Amino acid sequence: METSAIKQSRLNIRCDMRTKALLDKAATYAHLSLSEFVLSQALASAEKIVQANENITLEGVRTFV
Numbered sequence: 175m176e177t178s179a180i181k182q183s184r185l186n187i188r189c190d191m192r193t194k195a196l197l198d199k200a201a202t203y204a205h206l207s208l209s210e211f212v213l214s215q216a217l218a219s220a221e222k223i224v225q226a227n228e229n230i231t232l233e234g235v236r237t238f239v
């Protein structure tokens with residue numbers, strides 16, 4: 175993830191204490207801040223979902239050149 179970009183938007187997330195503790199632990203293992211960890215994981219998931227829904231795969235179509 176590019177860290178030099180200026181961040182102009184804020185995202186607030188509410189969760190229970192158990193969830194926050196788990197995210198904190200995972201972020202620590204990944205050597206990232208909690209914000210960096212959550213954002214990187216959410217962004218990776220979002221990219222996969224958008225790609226899966228926006229890419230069109232043509233099967234059984236012949237291309238003539």
